Amino acid sequence: MELLQVKYWMTPNPYFITQGETLKKAVEKMDELRIDSLPIVDKNKHLLGMITLRKLLYLLLHGSDGESLVQSTLTRNFASISPADSILDVFALPYDQLPVLDENGVLVGILTRRDILDGFSKYIYRLEQRQNSAEALNIILDSAYEGIAFVDENGILQEFNNAYSRFTGIKREDAIGRHVTEVIDNTNLHITVKTGIPERGVLQNIQGQDMVVHRIPIWKDGRVTGAIGMLIFEGVTEVYKIHERLQEDHRKERSQKESLTLIKEGDSRITIDQIIGTSEEILNVKRIARRAARTAATVLITGESGTGKEMFAKSIHHLSPFSTGPFISVNCGAIPEQLFESELFGYEEGAFTGAKKGGKPGKFELAHNGTIFLDELGEMPLMMQTKLLRVLQEREVERVGGVKRYHINARIIGATNRDLKEMVEKGTFREDLFYRINIIQLHIPPLRERKNDIPSLISYYLKEVCEKYDVPYKSLTSEAVSAFMNHPWKGNIREMVNTIERLVTLVEGEIIDVQHLSKIFVNEIAPEKHVELSLTGAGTFLREAKMLGDKREKELILNALTRAGGNKSKTAEILGIHRTTLYQKLKKHGIN
Numbered sequence: 001m002e003l004l005q006v007k008y009w010m011t012p013n014p015y016f017i018t019q020g021e022t023l024k025k026a027v028e029k030m031d032e033l034r035i036d037s038l039p040i041v042d043k044n045k046h047l048l049g050m051i052t053l054r055k056l057l058y059l060l061l062h063g064s065d066g067e068s069l070v071q072s073t074l075t076r077n078f079a080s081i082s083p084a085d086s087i088l089d090v091f092a093l094p095y096d097q098l099p100v101l102d103e104n105g106v107l108v109g110i111l112t113r114r115d116i117l118d119g120f121s122k123y124i125y126r127l128e129q130r131q132n133s134a135e136a137l138n139i140i141l142d143s144a145y146e147g148i149a150f151v152d153e154n155g156i157l158q159e160f161n162n163a164y165s166r167f168t169g170i171k172r173e174d175a176i177g178r179h180v181t182e183v184i185d186n187t188n189l190h191i192t193v194k195t196g197i198p199e200r201g202v203l204q205n206i207q208g209q210d211m212v213v214h215r216i217p218i219w220k221d222g223r224v225t226g227a228i229g230m231l232i233f234e235g236v237t238e239v240y241k242i243h244e245r246l247q248e249d250h251r252k253e254r255s256q257k258e259s260l261t262l263i264k265e266g267d268s269r270i271t272i273d274q275i276i277g278t279s280e281e282i283l284n285v286k287r288i289a290r291r292a293a294r295t296a297a298t299v300l301i302t303g304e305s306g307t308g309k310e311m312f313a314k315s316i317h318h319l320s321p322f323s324t325g326p327f328i329s330v331n332c333g334a335i336p337e338q339l340f341e342s343e344l345f346g347y348e349e350g351a352f353t354g355a356k357k358g359g360k361p362g363k364f365e366l367a368h369n370g371t372i373f374l375d376e377l378g379e380m381p382l383m384m385q386t387k388l389l390r391v392l393q394e395r396e397v398e399r400v401g402g403v404k405r406y407h408i409n410a411r412i413i414g415a416t417n418r419d420l421k422e423m424v425e426k427g428t429f430r431e432d433l434f435y436r437i438n439i440i441q442l443h444i445p446p447l448r449e450r451k452n453d454i455p456s457l458i459s460y461y462l463k464e465v466c467e468k469y470d471v472p473y474k475s476l477t478s479e480a481v482s483a484f485m486n487h488p489w490k491g492n493i494r495e496m497v498n499t500i501e502r503l504v505t506l507v508e509g510e511i512i513d514v515q516h517l518s519k520i521f522v523n524e525i526a527p528e529k530h531v532e533l534s535l536t537g538a539g540t541f542l543r544e545a546k547m548l549g550d551k552r553e554k555e556l557i558l559n560a561l562t563r564a565g566g567n568k569s570k571t572a573e574i575l576g577i578h579r580t581t582l583y584q585k586l587k588k589h590g591i592n
Contacts, residue, residue, distance in 0.1 A: 003126065006090065007083035009119040010100045010109035016041050019048060027056055039099050045106045047080060047099050083108065087119045147231035151180050153224060155190030164231065168207065184229070192217050192227040196481040197459045201232070217455060222485065224478050272315040275308065276460055277453035281445045285312070292440045293319035298392065300377075300437050301415040303444030306494030309415040310375060312442060317371040322411045325370025330363050333376035340384045347400035364397045367410040377437070378418035378429065385430045392436045412437070447489040447496065454485045454496075461497050465504045474504055476512045483517050554589045557582075561591070 016039045036053040080101045100109035147164030160175040175183045185206045192215045199215040218226040293316045301309045317327045346362030396405045414437050423429035466473050564570035572582040
């Protein structure tokens with residue numbers, strides 16, 4: 001019961017009187033603070049004793065003067081407690097005030113009777129709230145239109161609401177305690193607790209009727225402890241109608257004439273809801289993005305490579321007043337410096353040799369009444385930083401070789417994976433541009449800081465990749481999902497998608513387990529360490545050999561040959577290379 005620990009109810013950094021001060025000083029301090037006792041400490045704040053107002057009055061009435069020192073009259077009959085103690089344990093101590101000492105004996109707080117009573121009161125209130133919440137939850141479950149079932153880690157039903165009971169014809173009391181497969185037709189909830197992969201909006205045939213269901217795993221302390229199943233519709237007829245209506249609307253929309261930029265940037269219609277993640281870290285970013293989108297203010301999106309900065313830029317565009325205009329993306333790190341100005345601002349006919357007849361509009365012109373997204377902003381040359389600053393200040397651009405200025409009405413969103421403040425200090429990024437573009441900053445957390453989103457991301461991209469390569473749907477075991485959650489993901493979501501693609505294409509079966517991941521989540525082997533190869537190290541040989549050089553390559557091959565007992569086919573398998581390649585390297589190193 002952490003809530004009842006002393007540290008949550010004590011008064012921290014309490015008032016005290018130091019060794020060597022007088023009784024008069026103690027009386028004055030008690031009167032000023034309106035308290036009836038004071039701890040006495042030495043110069044290191046180690047507790048020496050307690051002095052009470054009653055004891056002071058007694059001393060002053062029986063001969064001691066106000067100049068007497070407190071340490072000669074301190075009360076040594078007291079008890080001390082620690083911040084980790086429970087107020088249940090200290091309540092019985094016969095003292096009105098209890099000094100709280102840390103592990104070094106330093107005074108860190110005071111706990112009074114009033115504090116203890118406040119703690120008990122809050123704890124009782126919390127218990128009542130929990131009871132009320134449990135009752136409210138039961139009411140919600142029983143009155144919910146959707147069928148809701150909850151299973152534990154063994155697939156045993158722990159909750160089964162009235163809607164599910166009515167649909168299946170099985171009473172709640174008869175369902176709870178049984179394995180979910182005995183109660184719900186064609187269920188996969190028992191699989192969900194094994195894999196830890198959520199499934200949303202999938203079809204399940206229950207009692208001869210197609211149903212739309214969600215299956216959501218419950219994670220605690222790095223493992224799946226249960227899963228929730230939800231029936232969303234009583235049938236898929238309504239879904240089919242919605243699908244037909246959306247298709248019809250899509251045909252009408254495509255029949256309308258679209259501008260060239262809208263056709264080229266059709267994938268810009270990404271909403272914030274399409275960004276996968278329900279962790280507090282990503283939800284906070286979504287909240288800021290929604291607020292930022294309502295204004296025309298410049299936004300700077302920061303975050304490591306692969307975190308999804310462009311997706312957030314597109315979602316801000318979609319929610320902004322500029323959503324009807326184009327979304328123009330510019331990768332500042334991919335444009336040669338000599339072409340930068342003409343790409344951003346365009347050029348007039350004859351501006352330079354090879355200039356297109358009639359000239360060419362720049363990215364800023366194309367983004368008029370829309371959004372221009374400047375990705376990899378930290379790679380922008382200093383000269384272009386100066387010109388971009390003028391655009392931000394004057395909201396006008398001038399083509400290369402031109403004399404006419406074009407007014408632009410476009411939202412500007414910048415993105416970078418670099419530390420612009422550090423670049424400003426080093427003089428590689430203009431300070432005035434930094435403050436001009438950094439009006440609203442949106443920091444996208446790396447994947448390792450939002451681990452709770454990893455199962456949902458796996459589910460989405462696993463399905464997408466399987467469809468992309470037209471292979472049977474694969475699933476991960478819960479151990480494999482846990483390994484995904486513990487991986488550092490230096491390349492973030494981009495690295496994860498790459499990993500999933502490799503797994504889908506390389507793993508032959510339908511189940512991806514931990515042993516398949518060991519080929520990918522392999523630690524880099526330091527040159528000075530002895531190299532031990534195993535079957536799980538397949539595929540890393542060529543990278544290690546290239547890194548370590550010919551000498552180490554020979555050691556790797558000899559080590560593998562020894563482990564394989566001289567069998568060359570098995571040696572090639574251990575090294576993760578083709579047998580022909582092995583023969584070439586044996587010849588190269590003179591190994592018989």
